[in-house]
Amino acid sequence: xxxxxxxxxxxxxxxxxxxxxxxxxxxxxxxxxxxxxxxxxxxxxxxxxxxxxxxxxxxxxxxxxxxxxxxxxxxxxxxxxxxxxxxxxxxxxxxxxxxxxxxxxxxxxxxxxxxxxxxxxxxxxxxxxxxxxxxxxxxxxxxxxxxxxxxxxxxxxxxxxxxxxxxxxxxxxxxxxxxxxxxxxxxxxxxxxxxxxxxxxxxxxxxxxxxxxxxxxxxxxxxxxxxxxxxxxxxxxxxxxxxxxxxxxxxxxxxxxxxxxxxxxxxxxxxxxxxxxxxxxxxxxxxxxxxxxxxxxxxxxxxxxxxxxxxxxxxxxxxxxxxxxxxxxxxxxxxxxxxxxxxxxxxxxxxxxxxxxxxxxxxxxxxxxxxxxxxxxxxxxxxxxxxxxxxxxxxxxxxxxxxxxxxxxxxxxxxxx
DNA sequence: TCTGGGGTCCTAGGACCC
DNA sequence: TCTGGGGTCCTAGGACCC
Numbered sequence: 001x002x003x004x005x006x007x008x009x010x011x012x013x014x015x016x017x018x019x020x021x022x023x024x025x026x027x028x029x030x031x032x033x034x035x036x037x038x039x040x041x042x043x044x045x046x047x048x049x050x051x052x053x054x055x056x057x058x059x060x061x062x063x064x065x066x067x068x069x070x071x072x073x074x075x076x077x078x079x080x081x082x083x084x085x086x087x088x089x090x091x092x093x094x095x096x097x098x099x100x101x102x103x104x105x106x107x108x109x110x111x112x113x114x115x116x117x118x119x120x121x122x123x124x125x126x127x128x129x130x131x132x133x134x135x136x137x138x139x140x141x142x143x144x145x146x147x148x149x150x151x152x153x154x155x156x157x158x159x160x161x162x163x164x165x166x167x168x169x170x171x172x173x174x175x176x177x178x179x180x181x182x183x184x185x186x187x188x189x190x191x192x193x194x195x196x197x198x199x200x201x202x203x204x205x206x207x208x209x210x211x212x213x214x215x216x217x218x219x220x221x222x223x224x225x226x227x228x229x230x231x232x233x234x235x236x237x238x239x240x241x242x243x244x245x246x247x248x249x250x251x252x253x254x255x256x257x258x259x260x261x262x263x264x265x266x267x268x269x270x271x272x273x274x275x276x277x278x279x280x281x282x283x284x285x286x287x288x289x290x291x292x293x294x295x296x297x298x299x300x301x302x303x304x305x306x307x308x309x310x311x312x313x314x315x316x317x318x319x320x321x322x323x324x325x326x327x328x329x330x331x332x333x334x335x336x337x338x339x340x341x342x343x344x345x346x347x348x349x350x351x352x353x354x355x356x357x358x359x360x361x362x363x364x365x366x367x368x369x370x371x372x373x374x375x376x377x378x379x380x381x382x383x384x385x386x387x388x389x390x391x392x393x394x395x396x397x398x399x400x401x402x403x404x405x406x407x408x409x410x411x412x413x414x415x416x417x
Numbered sequence: 418t419c420t421g422g423g424g425t426c427c428t429a430g431g432a433c434c435c
Numbered sequence: 436t437c438t439g440g441g442g443t444c445c446t447a448g449g450a451c452c453c
Contacts, residue, residue, distance in 0.1 A: 023453095048421060049421065060422090075418080075420095128452085132453070215451090217451090218452080220449085250428090273424080274426090279421085280421095281422085329447085330448070334444085334446085362420095427449085427450085428449085429447090433443085433444085433445105
């Protein structure tokens with residue numbers, strides 16, 4: 001373990017890491033406020049599939065002011081409007097809010113500024129989503145208490161304040177000796193939270209919280225645990241491991257460990273995606289085969305274009321068809337080898353879709369998986385040039401090498417993430 | 418809660434191989 | 436020939452996360 005970047009006296013024996021979880025508060029709404037300061041302090045609703053002045057779509061993010069009026073994430077915009085009418089001109093009388101359509105490109109610009117700061121603050125940064133990241137700050141700070149507080153607390157405050165000062169959006173930050181606890185800590189005092197959980201205190205910090213607070217416990221698991229009489233993280237921490245394994249498989253013991261404050265997953269940098277997908281819902285279920293096929297055709301083209309943009313080859317093409325009331329059906333087909341072929345994505349997707357012809361569908365999706373970034377990696381290393389005189393055919397040649405195990409073995413398999 | 422879009426990981430059965 | 440055990444891949448579904 002290198003100790004070069006650590007503060008004097010930071011040696012804690014190498015046992016306790018300092019893991020920081022940074023979670024941007026209602027990020028999309030905060031971004032909208034960043035470019036339109038009139039929205040500060042006001043209820044803001046950001047809708048996807050929503051266009052200015054209309055009522056279609058669903059709530060992507062609502063500011064805390066909007067939530068106070070009953071607006072919830074994933075709610076239809078029509079329902080949000082019923083709870084909180086759109087602001088029109090002078091806002092006297094009933095409470096009203098600002099509605100904005102999602103502008104992902106802009107949010108990504110803001111997120112890039114935040115992530116730049118995070119990368120300056122820690123050696124290892126794992127970006128979980130556009131608005132969330134884990135930092136391993138073990139090399140930058142320590143749990144040592146100075147002037148009555150852990151150095152790690154000052155470090156976390158520094159990170160949080162840099163984001164607010166330099167980018168202008170609020171964040172909640174949690175610090176703890178592992179990822180799971182740091183996540184719960186950042187959630188604990190949102191928005192604008194800063195929660196520090198020291199190594200010896202994780203279990204008692206978690207104990208009184210509802211099981212849902214543990215990352216990985218969703219509604220289904222929470223209900224099943226409830227039936228077993230397990231309601232708090234403290235209950236889960238002492239539940240019988242073999243019973244948990246029987247009911248929940250491998251997840252059982254994992255969740256129990258997290259409830260006990262144990263999580264030895266290292267913070268690893270964000271890797272390559274495992275799949276790419278696009279999906280689209282119809283305003284109501286439809287049996288119009290042509291319409292569904294057109295939608296899938298468009299989604300297939302989008303997915304193929306994104307894969308190309310990421311330098312990803314794919315070996316599996318799949319579709320999703322959601323049928324009423326809300327049955328999720330998936331079908332997929334693997335190809336002999338990785339390809340980058342938009343026509344093939346469309347053909348396979350439409351072929352898989354044929355099974356649902358005549359069935360009402362409310363949503364469809366297209367996905368590529370079994371991704372292969374070898375070509376992109378090689379290109380970054382200067383590109384391969386050996387005998388690749390036939391343009392796009394190079395991809396196929398590489399595949400042939402791998403399939404037949406003739407020559408590609410080391411060069412094509414040793415470049416894992 | 419009557420449900421948007423983009424992901425991850427796990428499970429389980431069957432095929433196929435040795 | 437009706438019998439092992441182990442491993443990997445493929446597919447479909449489910450739970451969860453943001």
